[in-house]
Amino acid sequence: MDWTNEAIERLRALWAEGHSTAEIGRRMGISKNAVVGKAHRLSLPPRPSPIRRETTGEAAPRPQPVRAPRPAGMAPRLTLPTVAPPPAPVLTPVAAPAPVVRSFPRFSAARACCWPIGEPGQPGFRFCSADAIGGKPYCPEHAAVAYVKARDRREDAA
Incomplete structure (x- = not known):
């Protein structure tokens, strides 16, 4: 504009x-x-907010909840004696446990297949760990599944 x-x-x-x-x-x-x-x-005066209400300088008193009178024959409320809370326990610093280091096949010295077998987080989950193809993270069997050659589009048109 x-x-x-x-x-x-x-x-x-x-x-x-x-x-x-x-x-x-x-x-x-x-x-x-x-x-x-x-x-x-342009520093035009601000618009009055539709949310804020105009105040006359005096704060309007907040309405107080109305309590129904206690029916006759009803016992007054009992107040429980206040008891001081027990002293806070003294905490002694504890050494943090050693971090868990997971060994994944792709980071090991011998190149192993990193194809996941099973569901992560479930018992029995593992990696294939067969010998990987040079320059690829998978063994020949899993590389055939992972790396599919795209067909030439001209073949589809014929």
């Missing part, structure tokens, strides 16, 4: 009339955010 002098004057007039930013945007054919941004850059 190019803000010409006429557009700025129209924005100022609509702003002074008290229109919402959305309404000003509709009337000018621009977005609400464009109106808000330009109004901010």
